[in-house]
Amino acid sequence: MVWTRFQAWPLQSVETMPRYLLVALIVACASFMENLDATVISTALPAIAADLHEDPIALKLAMTSYLLSLAVFIPISGWAADRFGARTIFCAAIVVFTLGSILCGFSGTLPELIGARIIQGLGGAMMVPVGRLVLLRSVERADLVRALSYLMVPALLGPVTGPIVGGFITTYFHWRWIFWINVPIGILGFTLAMIFIENIREDEAKPLDRSGFLLCGLGLGMLIFGFAGAGRGLVSPLAIALLAGCGGLCLTLYVRHAKRVAHPLIDLQLLAIPTFRASIVGGSLFRIGIGSLPFLLPLMLQIGFGMTPFQSGMVTFISSVGALLMKTTATPILRRFGFRFILIYDVILSAIILTSYGFFTVSTPMLAMMSLLLAGGFFRSLAFTSINAIAYADIDHDRMSQATSFASVAQQLSLSIGIAFAAGILQGLSFFQAEGDPFTLDNFKWGFIGVGLISAASVFVFRTLPQDAGAELASRPQTESAG
The missing domain is CATH 4.10.860 (DNA Excision Repair, Uvrb; Chain A)
Incomplete structure (x- = not known):
């Protein structure tokens, strides 16, 4: 039997790295679906708003309702995986997410779309965190950065293809199809997970x-x-x-x-671990700024610059290409410079590039615009890889599911705040203008400045890390700690 043979494969040895890659690719199939959906809807926001006869800013509810559902249900993902088995929860999550996608495509009003997005979020809350938990329990600590990079490469194909696919479908077909394309991906992910992922569970799951x-x-x-x-x-x-x-x-x-x-449910004592605390607090500040990007940039390009969704997607996809390129270099960069150096200087550079997007104008050369988007994608991805990995640098096996749930909740909460913060800046500035239009280019400029400053503030947290933080993950020799 095929399943019997795969079930016999050991998952706890570094020598079985091809197995880790296989698990990472399957989990990344789910991440691809989730990231594709997120980037597709951001590109299609103005078109969906017009079709549903809603204010474009009101469509932020369709984005934040999904993130809300994630934040509410992610905390029980680790417990559910321990209690019922990782494969069981992972496959059930794919089914729920796919069902939510179908309902999104049939939505005729904003409340219906919000409800369908909440169902999607319920699936996403279990899908990616549980998949990441399987991977984290399958690799040695020294291979964690490499394994997470394997996980992220296919997942980044979603943001790369999302703006183009979403823009093309919205411009030449109908926005509803941007949700229905999740169906074949969900079927593929479910099938592969049932065959290749072991149903890992704890012998004695902690009570809920x-x-x-x-x-x-x-x-x-x-x-x-x-x-x-x-x-x-x-x-x-x-x-x-x-x-x-x-x-x-x-x-x-x-x-x-x-x-x-x-x-x-969420073990707050984990914050006593310096590396985990820096990842949660500093990472949240960084994500608040970066999380506004899928909301601000398509609106600026389509409403401010007058681009079609397809034209907007052809511009914004380049940032995900930069993120994809970074994944092949993350491990050697971290080994050369260490986590603390990267988290300080890369975050500053990423915030500066994020702020620069607000100074784009209709006359900005396309080459300059796409070059900054490419560079921003590269350096943001390096920062996220470092933030995600450093969270687990000092977490033991018994607390891994708790740490995964905690980190995922913080991530989704910060992304929700980022979208709300960006929308709040546009709305707030419109109150001081005679025309009351939140979508002027000057408002977008101050919006990007505001979120850039929030991201840059994370540097004050990362500076508290010792010099040798995450040395075991990066396979670097430890040095004497420094404040």
């Missing part, structure tokens, strides 16, 4: 922290929805204040709760 899940889910959900609903009359100011206040209260109560229980 139900009270923690309720507090954390309500807190994150209300906080993200409050951010997403701000501005343009989407939600009343009183409702926003209540959502934000109640969300903050629930999260505060969760912090108190987590200190009293033996197995909290």
Whole structure:
């Protein structure tokens, strides 16, 4: 039997690296679907808004509702994998995500689209974190950077092809097809996972922290929805204040709760580990800025510059090409310079490049525009690889599922805040202008400046890392720590 033979393959030895690559490619199939979907919808936002007769900024709800669902359900992904088996949860997640994609394509109103995106988010919440957990439990620490790079290369094909595919479909067909293309990808991922991924589970899964899940889910959900609903009359100011206040209260109560229980849903004690804390806090600041890019850039190119979705996609895809090129060089770069150096100087450079996008004009040469997008994609990807890897530098095997869930929640929360923050800048500036138009080029300029400063602020966190942080991951000789 084919399955019997693959099930007998050892997963805990460095010598079975081809097996790791195989698992990484299967997990990346799911990541490809998720990233393709994210970049496709960002390119199609103006067209979807026009078809549904909605304000383009209101479509941020379609993006943040997905991220909201991720943030709410990701915390239980590690527990679910330990309890029911990684392959079981991974395959079920692919089915749910694909079903959500089909429903998105049939949506006729903004509330229907938001609901379908929430279903997609439920699948995505289990799909990628559980897949990453399988990979993390299958590699030695010294091979972690290489394994994560293998995982990210196919996944980056989504952002590379997404803007082009989304722009082409939206311009020449209909935006609904951008969701339906997930169906064959989902079927392929489900089939490969059932054949090749071992159903890894813990012998004794920790009990589910139900009270923690309720507090954390309500807190994150209300906080993200409050951010997403701000501005343009989407939600009343009183409702926003209540959502934000109640969300903050629930999260505060969760912090108190987590200190009293033996197995909290999200283990806040992980923040006592310097490398993990830097990845969470610094990485969140960096992602708040970068997370605004799929929202700001297509709007600027299509509404500000008058490009079609296809033209916009042909411009923005180049940044993902830069990210793809970086993955082949991440390991040697980190071995040469170390994590601390990269996280400080690469983040600064990435923030400067991000800010420069706000100074694009209709007369900016296309070569200059695409060169900056290519460079930005390269250096942002290097920063993300470093941030993702350093999180697990000092995490032992028993806490890996907790760390994976924690990191994934922080990632999705920061991306949600990034979109809301960027939209808030555009909306806020429009109140001070006679025409009240949030989509002027001057507003986009200040929007990119604002998110660039947020990303740059992460440097103050990464500076606290010791000089030898992540030395084992980069296979560099350890040196004496420095503050």
